[in-house]
Amino acid sequence: MDGDLLSELLAPLRLHGVFYSRWSARAPWGVAGDRDDCAILHYVQKGTCTVELPETRPIQLRAGDLAVFPRGSAHHLADAPGRPTVPLAHLLPQRTPGAVRTVWIDGPGPETTMLCGGLHYDAAAAAPLYRALPRVLVLDSAMMSGQPLLADTLARLAGEWDTAEPGAQLVALRAFELTFVLALRAALGNLAADEPVLRALRHPAISQALLAVHTRFAEPWTVETLAAEAGLSRSAFAATFRELVGEAPMRHLTARRMQEAARLLAETALPHGRISERVGYRSPVGFHLAFRQWYGTTPGDYRRSRPDTGT
Template sequence: MLSELLKPLRLTGVFDSRWHVREPWAIEGDAEESCAILHYITQGHCWVTAEGRPPILLQTGDLAVFPMGTAHRLSDHPDRRGGVALGSVLPEREPGTSGQIRIEGSGPESRLLCAGLHYDASAATGLYQALPWALVLDRSQVDREPLLRDTLRLLAAVDRPVGPGDQLVTLRAFEMAFVLAMRPLLRELADNPSSLPVLRHPGVSKAMVIISTRFAEPWTIESLARQVGMSRSAFTATFRELVGEAPARHLAGRRMQEAARLLTETSLPQSAVPERVGYQSAVGFHLAFRKWFGMTPGEYRTKGLSSA
């Protein structure tokens, strides 16, 4: 199930920044909608704190990923008072651009690569949204993923190569780093299912796999419930509790994700898309697609081609 989680998620833009900060320092980050946040520590250390969460210490070589862009604070000490708002030192964080933060203090220096990884909100399934607010790979774990380690070091380099197509190359490099980071993190979740309760429920986790891989079949809530050995009412209630959305919406979302991919990444005729994603009626598909994305399939394809 976890291996399917990232398939529909594709980055649409990245803002990255390099931080050179000397103690004492603290920066208050904002919540970022439809944006994963990444912090890679290239020198020194920092503390991550957030309301109602235990503090997290990141040291040289550690990588932290915030899948939903949860608001948090970075500082040299978990009890550091004051600090500056991220918006005051980086007021414009447009995808496709880069920035730099310098804070001159009297203490030791820390250096970080930070990035906001924007993704299409429609691709963030209930399972993705159920991930822990912060996921951390320490230096030894990063080193066990040589491609991830080398990609992060290249992205963090002050003299990162630039040239034609640099914005696209940077986007895809961060996308690769994100997926490479999530793989070991998801393996950890599979080994410790208490971090993601849906993994502990055999019926709902099985339904998630079915929806992810067999979405084109003519499922109803009743047939899904029977397939996983649950009553309709118990299945619907438990699914909503563990996943955060109703099974019908989750199924519709998976079908819409695949429809969007077919429209923008393949030359499949538009008329063939409904059947490929589980709709028997072209009209029904058209109405569902427009409700989901706010535009028709044809408009979506045109928009996707023009931005490619």
């Protein structure tokens, strides 16, 4: 991942809030979480638990293990496979970013304690390769021992539970952001070699093209010039890119441009003409048409729907 492509893939997510909770659950117990537009982390401090997702085998987590759900996939957590579950919304009816909660589930069996966090982000800003990540990534305690910064950050988060301190919410957000990025970096290094997202990130030619798309999207790229950047023929580049990334090079470029355009519309007061230039469109009309086709709304309507637009 030359040039820190992982950072470029994560940057457009614009993490903006974290809800986190500490769990103490005594068997038997089971909780069903719906899909959410946030990255979810479960860190087991004590005991064990089972993660169940549709059409996959149950995953057992032990003390010191970390499970990451990059796209907030729906899943069940329980002390054992097949347990009856209660909806997460019944235990935590409101999970507002910035809030902290403690959940107690009483029972006669062994206790499991966990630290759970939900990092909120704009789902529309997720890069295609990010959306191609596995539904869950697990770092077991042995892998965690090789990641001292990650392990230390989690240990401090688990022990820091006084939200009355000044700046506590911002500190928690930054700490969970660090945990998330470190966990993804470590998990990607341990994915099976045939995972499409890993093959794309590790492919010397395609990763070079991806880095160009994500950092130099305003340039007048064509399939031919991207192929030259990658050092491949046009046909070989187009076929390999589609195979590994899951879409054509120019569509991936459009996705990145639209991500940046949406960010500029939401966070700045730049005129539409300036934004069109910044994201690689030679005319405001072409930008307007492309944006409307991509998001189903005009740039102006998109900006008006975002109350946090810069002034």
